Amino acid sequence: MRRILQWSVLTACLCLTAACSVVDGMRGDSPAAAPATNPEAELVFGYLETLSRLSQSTPSAQAELAEHVRREAELAPTVSNRLRQALVLGLPGHVASDLDAARTTLGELLAAREQMLPAEVDLATVMYAEVGSRLALESENERLGRAQGLKGERELQDLNRRLQSQAAENERLRRQLDEALAKLEAVAALERSMAERDSAPKGAPP
Numbered sequence: 001m002r003r004i005l006q007w008s009v010l011t012a013c014l015c016l017t018a019a020c021s022v023v024d025g026m027r028g029d030s031p032a033a034a035p036a037t038n039p040e041a042e043l044v045f046g047y048l049e050t051l052s053r054l055s056q057s058t059p060s061a062q063a064e065l066a067e068h069v070r071r072e073a074e075l076a077p078t079v080s081n082r083l084r085q086a087l088v089l090g091l092p093g094h095v096a097s098d099l100d101a102a103r104t105t106l107g108e109l110l111a112a113r114e115q116m117l118p119a120e121v122d123l124a125t126v127m128y129a130e131v132g133s134r135l136a137l138e139s140e141n142e143r144l145g146r147a148q149g150l151k152g153e154r155e156l157q158d159l160n161r162r163l164q165s166q167a168a169e170n171e172r173l174r175r176q177l178d179e180a181l182a183k184l185e186a187v188a189a190l191e192r193s194m195a196e197r198d199s200a201p202k203g204a205p206p
Contacts, residue, residue: 043080044119050084051091059095066096079115082108083124090131099138103131 050069054062066088073085082105090102106128113121 040117040119043117044123047084047087047123051087054088054091054094062094063096066094070096079109079120083116083120086124087127090127092134099131099135103128103135106131 050065054065057065069081069085069088073081086102086105086109088096089098090106091097092099106124109116109124110121110128113124116124
Protein backbone atom coordinates (compact mmCIF):
# COMPACT_ATOMS: atom_id res chain seq x y z
CA MET A 1 0.00 0.00 0.00
CA ARG A 2 2.83 2.38 0.84
CA ARG A 3 4.45 1.52 -2.50
CA ILE A 4 1.28 2.72 -4.26
CA LEU A 5 1.46 5.99 -2.35
CA GLN A 6 5.13 6.44 -3.20
CA TRP A 7 4.50 5.72 -6.87
CA SER A 8 1.77 8.37 -6.99
CA VAL A 9 4.06 10.86 -5.28
CA LEU A 10 6.80 10.06 -7.79
CA THR A 11 4.37 10.72 -10.65
CA ALA A 12 3.48 14.07 -9.14
CA CYS A 13 7.15 14.86 -8.57
CA LEU A 14 8.04 14.26 -12.22
CA CYS A 15 5.17 16.47 -13.31
CA LEU A 16 6.16 19.26 -10.95
CA THR A 17 9.81 19.08 -11.95
CA ALA A 18 8.94 19.40 -15.63
CA ALA A 19 6.51 22.23 -14.99
CA CYS A 20 8.94 24.18 -12.86
CA SER A 21 11.67 23.74 -15.45
CA VAL A 22 9.40 25.30 -18.04
CA VAL A 23 8.61 28.17 -15.71
CA ASP A 24 12.29 28.81 -15.02
CA GLY A 25 13.04 28.71 -18.73
CA MET A 26 10.33 31.25 -19.46
CA ARG A 27 11.74 33.70 -16.93
CA GLY A 28 14.80 34.30 -19.12
CA ASP A 29 17.11 35.10 -16.19
CA SER A 30 20.71 35.59 -17.24
CA PRO A 31 23.46 33.66 -15.42
CA ALA A 32 24.70 36.90 -13.89
CA ALA A 33 21.32 37.84 -12.47
CA ALA A 34 20.85 37.64 -8.72
CA PRO A 35 18.92 34.55 -7.60
CA ALA A 36 15.27 35.32 -7.01
CA THR A 37 12.55 33.34 -5.31
CA ASN A 38 10.15 31.62 -7.69
CA PRO A 39 6.69 31.78 -6.04
CA GLU A 40 5.28 29.18 -8.42
CA ALA A 41 8.06 26.72 -7.65
CA GLU A 42 7.60 27.26 -3.91
CA LEU A 43 3.87 26.64 -4.24
CA VAL A 44 4.09 23.45 -6.26
CA PHE A 45 6.88 22.03 -4.13
CA GLY A 46 4.62 22.71 -1.15
CA TYR A 47 2.10 20.37 -2.76
CA LEU A 48 4.84 17.81 -3.24
CA GLU A 49 5.93 18.10 0.38
CA THR A 50 2.36 17.40 1.53
CA LEU A 51 2.15 14.29 -0.65
CA SER A 52 5.56 13.10 0.52
CA ARG A 53 4.61 13.50 4.18
CA LEU A 54 1.38 11.63 3.53
CA SER A 55 3.16 8.70 1.89
CA GLN A 56 5.72 8.35 4.69
CA SER A 57 3.43 8.79 7.70
CA THR A 58 1.70 6.28 9.92
CA PRO A 59 -2.05 5.75 9.38
CA SER A 60 -2.92 7.98 12.34
CA ALA A 61 -0.61 10.74 11.11
CA GLN A 62 -2.06 10.40 7.61
CA ALA A 63 -5.58 10.85 8.98
CA GLU A 64 -4.48 13.91 10.97
CA LEU A 65 -2.75 15.48 7.96
CA ALA A 66 -5.72 14.79 5.68
CA GLU A 67 -8.09 16.36 8.21
CA HIS A 68 -5.85 19.44 8.50
CA VAL A 69 -5.84 19.85 4.71
CA ARG A 70 -9.62 19.39 4.60
CA ARG A 71 -10.19 22.08 7.25
CA GLU A 72 -7.94 24.53 5.42
CA ALA A 73 -9.84 23.98 2.17
CA GLU A 74 -13.15 24.38 3.98
CA LEU A 75 -12.20 27.56 5.84
CA ALA A 76 -10.35 29.14 2.92
CA PRO A 77 -11.42 27.51 -0.38
CA THR A 78 -8.66 29.05 -2.46
CA VAL A 79 -7.37 27.33 -5.59
CA SER A 80 -4.21 26.17 -3.82
CA ASN A 81 -6.06 24.81 -0.77
CA ARG A 82 -8.63 23.01 -2.91
CA LEU A 83 -5.94 21.57 -5.16
CA ARG A 84 -3.95 20.36 -2.16
CA GLN A 85 -7.04 18.65 -0.77
CA ALA A 86 -7.81 17.06 -4.14
CA LEU A 87 -4.26 15.71 -4.34
CA VAL A 88 -4.58 14.20 -0.86
CA LEU A 89 -7.94 12.65 -1.70
CA GLY A 90 -6.56 11.32 -4.97
CA LEU A 91 -3.69 9.41 -3.39
CA PRO A 92 -4.76 5.78 -2.88
CA GLY A 93 -3.86 3.62 0.06
CA HIS A 94 -4.73 5.80 3.06
CA VAL A 95 -7.82 6.18 5.19
CA ALA A 96 -8.87 9.57 3.77
CA SER A 97 -8.52 8.56 0.13
CA ASP A 98 -11.63 9.37 -1.92
CA LEU A 99 -11.10 9.05 -5.66
CA ASP A 100 -14.59 10.21 -6.60
CA ALA A 101 -14.28 13.40 -4.55
CA ALA A 102 -10.77 13.98 -5.91
CA ARG A 103 -11.93 13.67 -9.51
CA THR A 104 -14.84 16.04 -8.88
CA THR A 105 -12.63 18.73 -7.33
CA LEU A 106 -9.90 18.36 -9.94
CA GLY A 107 -12.49 18.61 -12.70
CA GLU A 108 -13.90 21.80 -11.19
CA LEU A 109 -10.44 23.32 -10.88
CA LEU A 110 -9.48 22.42 -14.45
CA ALA A 111 -12.75 23.89 -15.69
CA ALA A 112 -11.49 27.25 -14.37
CA ARG A 113 -7.82 26.71 -15.20
CA GLU A 114 -7.33 30.39 -15.95
CA GLN A 115 -7.24 30.89 -12.18
CA MET A 116 -4.39 28.40 -11.80
CA LEU A 117 -0.67 28.65 -12.39
CA PRO A 118 0.70 26.64 -15.34
CA ALA A 119 2.43 24.14 -13.04
CA GLU A 120 -0.81 23.70 -11.08
CA VAL A 121 -2.68 23.01 -14.31
CA ASP A 122 -0.09 20.38 -15.28
CA LEU A 123 -0.25 18.74 -11.86
CA ALA A 124 -4.05 18.74 -11.75
CA THR A 125 -4.20 17.30 -15.28
CA VAL A 126 -1.85 14.44 -14.43
CA MET A 127 -3.66 13.62 -11.19
CA TYR A 128 -7.07 13.86 -12.88
CA ALA A 129 -5.97 11.32 -15.48
CA GLU A 130 -4.46 9.02 -12.85
CA VAL A 131 -7.57 9.17 -10.66
CA GLY A 132 -9.75 8.47 -13.69
CA SER A 133 -7.65 5.44 -14.58
CA ARG A 134 -7.90 4.07 -11.04
CA LEU A 135 -11.66 4.56 -10.96
CA ALA A 136 -12.00 2.80 -14.31
CA LEU A 137 -9.92 -0.10 -12.99
CA GLU A 138 -12.02 -0.34 -9.83
CA SER A 139 -15.20 -0.29 -11.92
CA GLU A 140 -13.88 -3.09 -14.14
CA ASN A 141 -12.90 -5.15 -11.09
CA GLU A 142 -16.38 -4.70 -9.64
CA ARG A 143 -17.94 -5.70 -12.96
CA LEU A 144 -15.81 -8.84 -13.12
CA GLY A 145 -16.69 -9.61 -9.51
CA ARG A 146 -20.40 -9.27 -10.26
CA ALA A 147 -20.02 -11.41 -13.37
CA GLN A 148 -18.20 -14.06 -11.37
CA GLY A 149 -20.91 -13.88 -8.72
CA LEU A 150 -23.63 -14.28 -11.35
CA LYS A 151 -21.72 -17.19 -12.86
CA GLY A 152 -21.46 -18.82 -9.46
CA GLU A 153 -25.16 -18.20 -8.84
CA ARG A 154 -26.07 -19.76 -12.19
CA GLU A 155 -23.87 -22.75 -11.44
CA LEU A 156 -25.57 -23.13 -8.05
CA GLN A 157 -28.99 -22.94 -9.68
CA ASP A 158 -27.96 -25.57 -12.23
CA LEU A 159 -26.71 -27.80 -9.43
CA ASN A 160 -29.98 -27.39 -7.52
CA ARG A 161 -31.95 -28.27 -10.64
CA ARG A 162 -29.82 -31.37 -11.16
CA LEU A 163 -30.28 -32.38 -7.53
CA GLN A 164 -34.04 -31.89 -7.78
CA SER A 165 -34.14 -33.88 -11.00
CA GLN A 166 -32.07 -36.64 -9.43
CA ALA A 167 -34.32 -36.68 -6.36
CA ALA A 168 -37.40 -36.99 -8.59
CA GLU A 169 -35.74 -39.81 -10.53
CA ASN A 170 -34.83 -41.58 -7.29
CA GLU A 171 -38.44 -41.29 -6.11
CA ARG A 172 -39.71 -42.74 -9.40
CA LEU A 173 -37.30 -45.66 -9.15
CA ARG A 174 -38.30 -46.25 -5.52
CA ARG A 175 -41.97 -46.45 -6.51
CA GLN A 176 -41.14 -48.86 -9.33
CA LEU A 177 -39.12 -50.97 -6.90
CA ASP A 178 -42.00 -51.01 -4.40
CA GLU A 179 -44.39 -52.07 -7.16
CA ALA A 180 -42.02 -54.81 -8.32
CA LEU A 181 -41.57 -56.06 -4.76
CA ALA A 182 -45.33 -56.09 -4.26
CA LYS A 183 -45.79 -58.13 -7.45
CA LEU A 184 -43.05 -60.55 -6.40
CA GLU A 185 -44.66 -60.90 -2.99
CA ALA A 186 -48.03 -61.62 -4.63
CA VAL A 187 -46.46 -64.22 -6.91
CA ALA A 188 -44.64 -65.81 -3.97
CA ALA A 189 -47.86 -65.91 -1.95
CA LEU A 190 -49.69 -67.55 -4.86
CA GLU A 191 -46.94 -70.13 -5.28
CA ARG A 192 -47.01 -70.93 -1.55
CA SER A 193 -50.77 -71.34 -1.69
CA MET A 194 -50.55 -73.67 -4.68
CA ALA A 195 -47.76 -75.66 -3.05
CA GLU A 196 -49.81 -76.06 0.12
CA ARG A 197 -52.79 -77.35 -1.88
CA ASP A 198 -50.61 -79.80 -3.76
CA SER A 199 -49.10 -81.15 -0.56
CA ALA A 200 -52.43 -81.55 1.24
CA PRO A 201 -53.88 -85.16 1.60
CA LYS A 202 -56.33 -86.13 -1.10
CA GLY A 203 -59.24 -86.64 1.25
CA ALA A 204 -58.60 -83.52 3.29
CA PRO A 205 -60.92 -80.60 2.77
CA PRO A 206 -59.40 -77.80 0.74
